[in-house]
Amino acid sequence: MTTRRAISALLFAAALAFHSAPAAAVCNQSAASTADTALWNTHGCWQAFFLWSYKAYDQRSSDWNNRGWNDACNVKLEFPKHWNAAYLVTYGLQDQNCCSWHGTSDYRALGEARGSNFHTSLYHTCSDDNCCFGSFDTHFFGPNEISTHCPLYNSTATNGNPASRAGDFMHEGWHAWLDKYNWDNGSCGGHRCGTPGNCTAKDACDYFYFHGVGAYAFGALYQTDGTANRFHSPNQVQVEFLCDVADYSKSWVPASVKQSAKADADARAVARFINGPGYKCGNPRPW
Amino acid sequence: MSRRTTRAPGVLLSALALVLAFPAASTEKKPKPPETTAPAGARPSEIVKQLATQKPPVLAGTGADATKSVAAFVDWAAASTSDQADLVRRAVAEAGRSAEIMGAFCEEAFAAQREDHSRALVVLALVGEARSKYGEECLVKFMAIPFPEKGTVVDGEILEQTALGTLQAKAIDGLAYLKSDSGDKLVFEAIAKHPSRIVRAEAIAAYLWNHDNSDKAKEALKPYVRKDELIFLDRVTRVEGEKKESFNRKLAAYLKAHPEVRPPAPTKAQPGKKPTVGEPPAF
Numbered sequence: 001m002t003t004r005r006a007i008s009a010l011l012f013a014a015a016l017a018f019h020s021a022p023a024a025a026v027c028n029q030s031a032a033s034t035a036d037t038a039l040w041n042t043h044g045c046w047q048a049f050f051l052w053s054y055k056a057y058d059q060r061s062s063d064w065n066n067r068g069w070n071d072a073c074n075v076k077l078e079f080p081k082h083w084n085a086a087y088l089v090t091y092g093l094q095d096q097n098c099c100s101w102h103g104t105s106d107y108r109a110l111g112e113a114r115g116s117n118f119h120t121s122l123y124h125t126c127s128d129d130n131c132c133f134g135s136f137d138t139h140f141f142g143p144n145e146i147s148t149h150c151p152l153y154n155s156t157a158t159n160g161n162p163a164s165r166a167g168d169f170m171h172e173g174w175h176a177w178l179d180k181y182n183w184d185n186g187s188c189g190g191h192r193c194g195t196p197g198n199c200t201a202k203d204a205c206d207y208f209y210f211h212g213v214g215a216y217a218f219g220a221l222y223q224t225d226g227t228a229n230r231f232h233s234p235n236q237v238q239v240e241f242l243c244d245v246a247d248y249s250k251s252w253v254p255a256s257v258k259q260s261a262k263a264d265a266d267a268r269a270v271a272r273f274i275n276g277p278g279y280k281c282g283n284p285r286p287w
Numbered sequence: 288m289s290r291r292t293t294r295a296p297g298v299l300l301s302a303l304a305l306v307l308a309f310p311a312a313s314t315e316k317k318p319k320p321p322e323t324t325a326p327a328g329a330r331p332s333e334i335v336k337q338l339a340t341q342k343p344p345v346l347a348g349t350g351a352d353a354t355k356s357v358a359a360f361v362d363w364a365a366a367s368t369s370d371q372a373d374l375v376r377r378a379v380a381e382a383g384r385s386a387e388i389m390g391a392f393c394e395e396a397f398a399a400q401r402e403d404h405s406r407a408l409v410v411l412a413l414v415g416e417a418r419s420k421y422g423e424e425c426l427v428k429f430m431a432i433p434f435p436e437k438g439t440v441v442d443g444e445i446l447e448q449t450a451l452g453t454l455q456a457k458a459i460d461g462l463a464y465l466k467s468d469s470g471d472k473l474v475f476e477a478i479a480k481h482p483s484r485i486v487r488a489e490a491i492a493a494y495l496w497n498h499d500n501s502d503k504a505k506e507a508l509k510p511y512v513r514k515d516e517l518i519f520l521d522r523v524t525r526v527e528g529e530k531k532e533s534f535n536r537k538l539a540a541y542l543k544a545h546p547e548v549r550p551p552a553p554t555k556a557q558p559g560k561k562p563t564v565g566e567p568p569a570f
Contacts (some may be wrong), residue, residue, distance in 0.1 A: 033404065040368040042335050042366075043331040044328040044334050061321070130440055131441070137331070156401070157446065184554050184557075208550065209550055226553070253368075254365060255372070263457065264454075266489065271449075277488060279523055285378070285460070287412045
């Protein structure tokens with residue numbers, strides 16, 4: 001055990017020493033998806049926003065310096081794509097009391113860095129690891145880490161669009177909620193292992209905790225009564241966010257963003273729940 | 288997807304970090320904000336007003352002109368707002384009568400499938416919305432793309448399967464929207480035989496929606512639906528504009544009819560317990 005600690009310490013020291021070195025590889029930076037471009041054109045690279053959002057999401061130049069930190073209006077790069085998704089979360093939802101699952105205040109609190117009822121403080125990074133769409137890492141020192149990975153940035157990828165990227169902020173943010181309140185959502189990366197019940201996504205399965213529309217006041221998504229009647233799982237929060245984008249986003253949110261949100265929500269709802277399917281969003285009219 | 292724990296408690300590690308952290312903190316500079324050389328533009332509130340007034344490009348021409356006009360229309364439709372939805376619908380309904388234009392849409396769908404998933408979704412939605420025999424030919428061709436058995440595994444799913452599954456689900460929406468014998472035949476086939484649960488689920492939902500979610504429609508689907516997927520016939524959908532009272536009534540009825548979908552109570556993590564490989568097998 002002592003030997004292991006010593007090795008860990010050496011590795012930690014090495015990691016600190018090389019902390020500011022840029023990553024050797026980056027995601028595909030050759031293009032932005034149609035949905036990313038369409039949303040981007042609604043703000044035309046609003047500089048005041050990214051000068052706010054990098055602080056709100058606690059992004060650091062050392063983590064993003066070869067990913068568009070110094071070229072923040074180039075939508076082919078990861079940092080601009082990240083803040084494009086943050087823009088959608090911050091301004092894109094209608095917050096309809098009659099009909100939305102949850103409100104902007106919930107979704108912002110989940111994704112943003114600030115410690116709150118939703119989670120302890122976070123920072124956002126980008127990773128070339130193709131294991132997954134994103135990850136939540138707890139750290140012994142300092143804030144915890146949400147990392148979004150290349151399949152959320154590559155324009156050819158199914159989830160390389162702003163809605164799916166923002167949906168992952170919710171998913172990983174909910175892992176942070178589970179961590180803050182010490183809930184056990186499973187031992188396979190914070191999910192149930194295998195493909196139990198109706199879930200087909202190996203080692204990425206959750207329960208769906210059905211609730212009605214209006215069951216949570218806006219801002220109260222973090223609440224639970226400790227029973228299955230008032231609880232959420234990471235995939236469920238993600239589906240609810242994506243459905244709110246698909247069905248109840250502001251009128252200016254581009255159709256391609258809504259279509260991508262709906263496709264992601266519907267696919268996730270039938271594949272990732274042990275007691276699924278989860279809710280389906282919207283009607284199946286083609287347009 | 289994943290939650291990872293990198294907590295590494297230990298006296299040695301803590302001490303080392305503290306030793307290293309102090310000199311770093313003493314020389315730390317003010318964090319450098321992100322930057323750009325692009326000039327600052329108008330505020331988004333102004334930009335979206337201007338975008339909302341953009342007219343749809345004309346869908347016309349033959350050959351290369353048709354291809355060009357379709358590409359411009361797809362760009363516009365992808366960026367269109369919800370207030371412009373009827374404009375989109377009318378334009379593609381009109382274009383549905385043109386073999387040239389629908390052929391160009393079809394080529395665009397196949398090209399985008401490989402390069403830009405969100406564009407492919409938009410194009411297939413437009414082809415389906417056209418509700419035409421040329422559109423149907425395209426959707427049939429798209430449904431015939433072989434479903435991959437292997438591919439890149441990310442978060443427990445095979446990306447290539449999800450990509451094609453979500454696009455073929457969109458194609459199925461268009462086939463069901465035709466409300467024709469030939470279109471329905473493909474919908475039934477998808478419900479019974481498509482390897483993707485995403486497509487099977489969408490086919491059920493699309494057929495039911497196009498037949499007013501009637502009991503008769505549910506009965507018509509039963510011979511095709513897999514036994515373990517019969518629950519999809521009763522699945523709850525939140526439809527745009529639906530009031531909460533209406534949705535909540537449907538949800539309550541669904542949960543009453545299917546008590547098996549009620550999840551177990553959540554459980555607390557054991558403090559300090561880390562994921563392990565578990566105990567060794569019994570001797």
